[in-house]
Amino acid sequence: MSVIVVGSGPTGLMLAGDLAEAGVDVKILERRAEESNLTRAFAVHARTLELLEVRGIADELVEQGFAVPELRASFGSRGFSVDLGRLDSRYPFVLMVQQARTEILLQRRVERLGVPIVRGAEVTGLARDDDGVTLTVRTADGEHTERADHVVGADGAHSAVRGLLGVPFTGRSYQTHIMIADVRLEEDLPNAINPFIGADGFALLPPYGDGWFRAVVWDRTREEAPLDEPVTQTELNASLDRLTRGRIRIAETRWSTRFLSERRQAEHYRVGRVLLAGDAAHVHSPIGGMGMNTGLQDAANLGWKLAAVERGWAPSWLLDSYEAERHPVGRATLRLTDTLTRMVVASGPVRALRPYVVPRLVANERVSRALLGMLSGTGFSYPLPDSLLGSPGAGERVPDLELRVDGAPARLYPLMDPARFTLLDASPDGAAATAAEPWGERIRVVRAEGALPHRADVLLVRPDGYTAWSGRAPGADDLARVLTEWAGTAPVIR
Structure with missing residues (x-):
């Protein structure tokens, strides 16, 4: 009963924690000998925070x-929110x-x-059989093998696990080198994401709340x-001067880099006993800040399923439902971020229409609601x-x-367990709670008072917070x- 997670980024850490909480023997292998000081991801969306709350860490992060x-x-003098x-x-x-x-x-x-984290451990070989997976691992002390029932590649866009599996990573690179930096500005900006879209490109300036901003240019x-x-x-200020029409100027920079954005997705998230998650499964434009969020949501979907196996x-x-559920989400996320990227790096005729067309689209209730649902992950x-x-x-x-539990106010998420189902029984006689007792190690039963969705009085919630089943006064069978x-x-x- 063992799993090796390759990669100690957010996705790998989330997954390993969920597996350990479920009682699974798990180890993390990380190629880097030291912790990374890169800080590319800067946004945590609503659905990810909900999942982190179930794990007891959302409040501290907030x-x-x-x-x-x-x-x-903002499109020059025009804009929307x-x-x-x-x-x-x-x-x-x-x-x-x-x-x-x-x-x-x-x-x-x-x-x-x-959970042990072995740093400086590079995966150089992978062999699968009916009973498990053998990895060849290179460290400072030489090569050795590691054996596990399952392996999860959460080792980033250049995933060694994906490459050793031979899974195609289809898509393309954008022919644009993007600058990112953490900066302090000479001017104040609103407490918003603050995109500026100009004729020669775009600048994204979300605040950290401490006087510093992330600049994506x-x-x-x-x-x-x-x-x-x-x-x-100097380069950043010259670009911002053009893109914001002289409105923004940087006073101080503490970190910066240049990178090539890509739009790619693994054709499969599972090959037998080996699975892919996070950037190893999908990479996309930074517009929307959805990369890390999508990976953490992959981990929440996979962890309880792999633990059950x-x-x-x-x-x-x-x-099998991991790929069936998360591959379409990854594909939809790539389409959205690609659309947003194409909008901001559009050709001349499209750039001329953007200030008039985009605000009208966003003002449409259906479009706005769909955009909110996809960006936040709640949709x-x-x-x-x-x-x-x-x-x-x-x-x-x-x-x-x-809800009300034992006569006191309660909320669902703090009651949930990332490794077990939650059965809410709001029926008068509590028959469902009694019937579920034999599954006690797999299902947390809660006798609750309060309205449940779809007028149900019994709700079975998956460990990742989605409805497995709901009904009214279900029979025992x-x-x-x-x-x-x-x-x-x-x-x-x-």
Whole structure:
């Protein structure tokens, strides 16, 4: 009962923590000998914060970041804004926080759970058989092999695991070199994402809340500068002067780099006992700040399923559902970020129309709601396998329901466990809670008072916070079927 996670970025840390919390023996292998000081990811969206709350670390992260309540864009003298306060979430904002701070909290969790992180361990070989996976690993002491039941490649865009599997990483590179930096400005900007879209490119300037801003700058006149050429404050100021019409000037820079953005997705997220997650499975434009968020949501989807397989109770279809559910989400995210990127790096005729067309599109209620759902991650749902008993809302995200438990106010997310289902029984007689007792190690049963979605009085919530099944006064046979479909045959109590 063992899993090796390759990569100690946010995705790998989240996944390893979930597996350890489920009682699975897990180890992390990291190619870098030292922790990275890169800070590319800067935004944590609502759905990711909800998942982090289930793991008990959202509040601490929010305290360290800065909540941005709206998305705002400027096309010269014209612009628009999108109010994030409309989100049905306790986190109706984008949290601006350096990736390193998110990683620190996730790393503390895996350390508390006793997960070893082996640094300076480069995976150079991979062999699969019916019983497990053997990795060849190179360290400062030479090469050796590591054996596990399953391996997850969470080792980034240049994933060694994906390459050794031979899984195609289809897509393309944008022919634009983007500058990113952490800067202090001479001027004040609103507490918003602050995109500026000009004739020669765009600048994104979201605040960290401490006087510093993340600058993401694409300048058509500098797009072919060599990637290894240092980004200077003079260069950034020259670009911002053109793109913002002289409105923005940098007073200080503490970190900067230049990189080539890509739009790629692995053709498969699972090959037998090897799986891919995070940037190893998909990479896309930084516009929208969705990269790290999509990876953390991959981990939340995969962790409980892989743990169920490792612990021997997973239904036969369960692990396959990881790719079936997350590959379409990755594809949709790539399409959205590609559309946004094409909009801001558009050709001359399109650039002339942008100030008139885009604000009208965003003002459309359906377009605005869909955009909010995709950016925040709250709008995705998963298809139900045909063989399973369906119900209203199956596959939909379950919001943080207001309940009463034992006569006291309670919320759903703090009651949840990332390794177990949650069964909310709001029926008068509590028959569902009684019927679920044989699955006790796999299902957390909560006798609750309060309104459940779709007028149900019984709600089975997946460990990643989506509806597995809901119903009114289910019979014992139907409930046993549902619990067996999702949580396997009830263990025999001896």
